[in-house]
Amino acid sequence: MSTKRTVPRKVTISQIAKEAGVSKTAVSFAFNDPSQLSPATVNHIRAIAERLGYSPDPIARSMTTRRTNALGVLLPLDIAATMANPFFPLFLRGVGAVCGATGMTLMLVPPLWGSMLKAIPHATVDGFIVVGLEIDRGEVQQLRRRRVPFVMVDGNAPEDIPAINVDDRQGARAAMMHILSLGHRRIGIVSLESWHHRYEDFTSTIAARLAGYREGLAEYGRTIDDPDIQMVTVSTSRAGGVEAFTRLWRSESPPTAIVAMSDITALGVLEAAKAHGVRVPDQLSIVGFDDLPEAANAAPPLTTVHQPIEEKGRLAAEMLVAALDDEESEPVHHLLPTELLVRGSTGVPVWSAQPVST
Amino acid sequence: MSTKRTVPRKVTISQIAKEAGVSKTAVSFAFNDPSQLSPATVNHIRAIAERLGYSPDPIARSMTTRRTNALGVLLPLDIAATMANPFFPLFLRGVGAVCGATGMTLMLVPPLWGSMLKAIPHATVDGFIVVGLEIDRGEVQQLRRRRVPFVMVDGNAPEDIPAINVDDRQGARAAMMHILSLGHRRIGIVSLESWHHRYEDFTSTIAARLAGYREGLAEYGRTIDDPDIQMVTVSTSRAGGVEAFTRLWRSESPPTAIVAMSDITALGVLEAAKAHGVRVPDQLSIVGFDDLPEAANAAPPLTTVHQPIEEKGRLAAEMLVAALDDEESEPVHHLLPTELLVRGSTGVPVWSAQPVST
DNA sequence: CTGAAAGCGCTTACAG
DNA sequence: CTGAAAGCGCTTACAG
Structure with missing residues (x-):
């Protein structure tokens, strides 16, 4: 005008x-x-x-100030797949809180043409939050090359890199022991697909949760190879949970309890069970992992393992911002606690009136 | 090494x-x-x-190529508040699909120090998707200044700016008429807080939905000022829905139906109703808006108005990418359809055995 | 097949 | 209080 x-x-x-x-x-x-x-x-x-x-021109400005004022979140999966699990938006709320407080912007960096390695050099960010990095195929080296600070969440970080993990093993152990203490013997385990589709290469998260399940079983003198224990592996989505239920339920002796590595799959299992007229927890107990907001609102409310998702995001962002301001900050490794939350989706199996005592 | x-x-x-x-x-x-x-x-x-x-150095490269390979999503609220509504992750899945296909990165651009105006010049992006921009306080002018393409979603766009909206009015009208056709007379309307907290300045979305409700009421010879119609305004979150229920339920003659402008608040209403021992739909009918994935999985499944959220994201990103590649592309305004989905959360009010015919 | 040079649009000592 | 100049790290005609 x-x-x-x-x-x-x-x-x-x-x-x-x-x-x-x-x-x-x-x-x-x-x-x-x-x-x-x-x-x-x-x-x-x-x-x-x-x-x-x-x-x-913000680019020209960045050129001289050496700052973009953007935090990068490096993703192992494309954005659509990442957003399919409510875990992630929740995590981003934590990251976003710090962005807001520091006047930074948040950049989602998915693999470029299928490669995380390719994505790393291109993103115009001041640093990265690396989430769910599985077996390192050079990503860490590539990140070091970039000479920007980064912090790793839910991954296996080298000593000199700041990292945040939760006690997956302990949480999974508690979940499995809860189920066993109720007297369940035939148990289905819902594991998660590793994003590079190689079954042997578990995410540290998946590996830790599996280790926890094994420990819980061991406490009751059981092993994961027991014929009464069946494991299926599905994608981390509601649809994956539906698939898991279907596969487990059609076996000749279906489980009386299903232990899932994530709430979103547990919720899918619950949905499928209800659709099949299976009563939860009377005919089938279900336990998840994560404690998403929707877990408590499910019908029945989902028994699950709580982990501080939003807190992880906030902490990761805070550590990254600290590293940005102070090159020499000490890299610390956080291990945040998990907690079993017993709600309505688990109970004593129908065929056994009395729970087995520990 | x-x-x-x-x-x-x-x-x-x-x-x-x-x-x-x-x-x-x-x-x-x-x-x-x-x-x-x-x-x-x-x-x-x-x-x-x-x-x-x-x-x-990606900045130096951008300096000469005049490209950042980043799409910006300009937000009226901070990231944490934005992510509180599952609507948004769903929208981002659509945007993210296009990012993946074009090798671009996605930047979330919240208000900077509380101001969208300030955020616009700083973001290192090739263009913006502007979502939910309410009354324009100079944002459009600021975006033009930046001389990058942008497309507006759920907002009131000038003719020369590409835009995507859904038929909010028609959807809201259908929702209200559905409730009235069931015979409800005492109706609660759950409106949404405008982010700048000025009640008069409705988002185009809120204004359109309200207009739809009015039209629906008019079809039945009613008006929104009818003493039997109560309206409350809450934040677009589950907690907002809980609050809405509480406020509406404590009136001397509580509504037999609640019409909410978004699913996330409708789900909050449902949750609160169940917590109060109110049976849905027998004692209270609830209808939402959006058709979030969790709407169909609620107990009972939520009657709501479907809008193509993910599609909006994809379309917006495609239009933006097209504008990036071709400066001269014609700005088109899309109006996507909405559709009433009658599920289990609505029914005939208890005190009236026969529905009123249209 | 290879190089010298200009330029992208800013910021920031440094000098006056 | 103000300006001339160097520099940030690349890319890209242009010339050879």
Whole structure:
């Protein structure tokens, strides 16, 4: 509305300087450090910038300041798959809280053409939060090369890299022991697909939870190879849970309890069970992992293992911001606690009136 | 592992050029256009880059290419509040699908120090998807200044800006008429807080849904000012829904039906109703808006208005990418349909055995 | 097949 | 209080 004719292609600091009859330095100061200039000059420059419709180029600015003011979240899966699990939005709430407090922006960095390795050098960010990195195929080296700080969440981090994990093993152990203490013998385990589709290469998270299940079984003199124990592996989604139920339920002797490595799959199991007319927990007990908000609101409320998801995001972002401000900050490894939350989806199996005591 | 001593602070193209005895041009070509160089030179340069642990600077690259390969999603609320509604992750799945297909990254751009206006010039992105922009307080002008393409979703866009909206009015109208056709007379409406907390300035979305409710009421000779119609305004979250139920239920003549402007609040209402021992739909009918995945899985399944959330994200991203590639692309305004989905949370009110016919 | 040079749009000592 | 100049690390015509 204040422009006379169509504004030129792109207004730069030089044009303003020329128009205002001052140096580029002055123009820069007018916006970034007005105290360096006389009020009259500042007003003059700003008026011209306004008239020309000037908008500073953030890239050029970053070029000299060496800052983008963006935090990167490096993802092992594409954005659509990542967002399919409510875990992630919750995690981002934690990260986002720190972004808001520090005036930073949040960049989601999925694999580029299927490769995390390729994505790392391209992202214009000041640092990375690396989530769920499984077996390292050079990603850590690539991140070091980039010479930006990074923190690893739910992964197997080298000693010198800040990291956050939760006590997956302990939580999984408690979940399995809970089921066994109720007297269940025929148990289905719902494991999760590793994103690179190689069964042997478990995520540290998956490996830890599996180890916890094994420990819990061992406490009751059982092993995971017991014929009464069946394990299926599905994608970390509601659909994966539905599939898990279907596969477990059609066996000749279906489980009386299903132990799932994540709430989203447990919820899928619950949904499928109800659709099949299976009563939970009377005919089937279900226990999850994560404690998503929807777990407590399910019908019946889902017994699960709580982990501080949002807190992980916040902590990761705080550690990253600290590393950004202070190159020399000590890399610390956090191990956050998990807690079994017994709700309505687990109970004594129908065929056994009395729970087995520990 | 291939470096001899600690690598220097930051490896640049110049250092490699010097070390390799070639020009910077050659180094650039070795990575971006190897066909310009003899294979021997390429290998030589790459080997040195490898030894030095070179990682190209994405900012410097963007500086000359004028591309960041990042799509920005401009948010009216901070990231934590945005992620509190499952609507958003779903929307991002759509956007993310396009990012994956085009090799772009996704940047979440919340208000900077409380101001969208301030956030716009700083984000290092090639274009914006602007979601839920309410009354324009200069944001559109600021976006134009930036001279990057942008598309508006769920907002009131100028003619020359590409835009996507859904038929909120029609959907809301259908929802209200459904309730009235069942015979309900005492109705609670759950409206949503506008993010700038000025009741008069409705989001176009909120305004359109409200208009739809009014139209539906009018079809039955009713108005929103009818003493039997109560409206409460809460935040777009599950907690907001709980609050809405509490406020509506404590009135001397509580509603027999609650019509909510979003599923997340409707689910909160449902949760609170169940917690109070109120049977749905026998004692209280509930209808939502959005058709989140959890709506169908609620107990009872939520009657709601479907809108194509993921599709909106995909379409918005596609339009933005098109505008990025072709400056001259025609700005089109999409209006996507909505559809009432009658499920288990609505029914005939207890005090009336026969529904009123239309 | 290779190199010298200009340029992208800013910021920031440094000098006056 | 103000300006000339260097520099951030790349890419890209252009010339040879």
